[in-house]
Structure formats: C-alpha cells, structure tokens
Amino acid sequence: MLDLSRNRVLTVALEVTDDASxxxxxxxxxxxxxxxxxETNYFGSVSMIQYALPYLR
Known part of the structure; x- marks a missing residue:
C-alpha cells in the first residue's frame, strides 16, 4: 500500500468480505x-449530476 501519510491522507483497512460484519x-x-x-449517497449524487449535466452538454 502507498504511504499517503505525508499527504495527510488517513487510510483505513476495511473487511468487506466478512459476512458477520x-x-x-x-x-x-x-x-x-x-x-x-x-439520502446523502443517493440524492446527493443525483443532485450533483443534475447540477453538472447542463455544463457537460
């Protein structure tokens, strides 16, 4: 894994394959x-897409 601490980036190990967790x-x-x-993950993304689409056309 890259050493990102000098760029003030905190890395966290996640176990997403563990069914119990x-x-x-x-x-x-x-x-x-x-x-x-x-609401944050879905509607936040939809709002950003709606805002950006007119500029991307």
Missing part, C-alpha cells in the same frame, strides 16, 4: 441513520 452493520443501525446515509 456486514450483517451486524445493518442489524445495529437505526432506520433514521440508514435514511440519512441513503
């Missing part, structure tokens, strides 16, 4: 938190 994340999260994450 994925299930625990969903089971332990409140529905309000999931709603905020979805």
């Amino acid at each position: 994925r299930k625990a994340a969903i089971e332990d999260a409140a529905i309000e938190d999931m709603h905020l994450v979805f």
